[in-house]
Amino acid sequence: MDALKNTTNTGELFGRESIQSIxxxxxxxxNPYFVWLKLVPFAIHxxxxxxxxxxxxxxxxxxxxxxxxxxxxxxIIVLTAIYFTIADLLRFCKAPKEFCTDPLKLLEFxxxxxxxxxxxxxxxxxxxxxxxFWRIQALICFFIYFRLVMILKYFENISYLIKMIIEVVNDMxxxxxxxxxxxxAFADAFYSLD
Numbered sequence: 001m002d003a004l005k006n007t008t009n010t011g012e013l014f015g016r017e018s019i020q021s022i023x024x025x026x027x028x029x030x031n032p033y034f035v036w037l038k039l040v041p042f043a044i045h046x047x048x049x050x051x052x053x054x055x056x057x058x059x060x061x062x063x064x065x066x067x068x069x070x071x072x073x074x075x076i077i078v079l080t081a082i083y084f085t086i087a088d089l090l091r092f093c094k095a096p097k098e099f100c101t102d103p104l105k106l107l108e109f110x111x112x113x114x115x116x117x118x119x120x121x122x123x124x125x126x127x128x129x130x131x132x133f134w135r136i137q138a139l140i141c142f143f144i145y146f147r148l149v150m151i152l153k154y155f156e157n158i159s160y161l162i163k164m165i166i167e168v169v170n171d172m173x174x175x176x177x178x179x180x181x182x183x184x185a186f187a188d189a190f191y192s193l194d
Contacts, residue, residue: 034154074122084108
């Protein structure tokens with residue numbers, strides 16, 4: 001068992017037929033639980049958020065009204081977001097060090113927290129959609145789609161693509177830091193000229 005823990009080449013390890021058959025057996029067992037515990041709640045969450053954010057909120061901001069529809073959708077969104085928050089907190093309690101050092105899990109948690117805040121803000125401050133509200137809403141949209149991509153990695157046909165994207169981003173992280181500093185330098189310089 002220690003040999004498995006100390007293995008650095010996971011591609012070689014998971015390339016073995018015995019390991020693949022164990023993983024497949026576990027997947028066949030856990031697949032129904034995954035569908036009902038993760039996929040169905042996220043589908044409800046995503047569809048409700050999509051309709052609320054793209055159709056109901058803009059119409060409510062321009063025309064007013066739609067208080068009952070807004071409240072109903074917000075409660076569905078908040079309840080599903082609380083479900084995902086509880087799942088994230090359980091992952092945190094199980095392995096706090098791994099949770100805090102994994103930027104993907106932190107992004108999912110931050111998006112869910114912002115979604116709960118913004119949803120409740122839209123109910124409590126009727127027809128008072130500030131610029132900050134829409135900025136947070138744009139961030140939440142990014143986080144929702146990010147969570148969708150993270151859920152898609154559980155599907156066999158798509159998982160290798162998601163893992164490849166994650167590896168490319170990890171390999172490019174040093175370059176992205178340098179690029180960000182360069183863009184920030186030019187933005188600061190041009191801001192000073194203005």
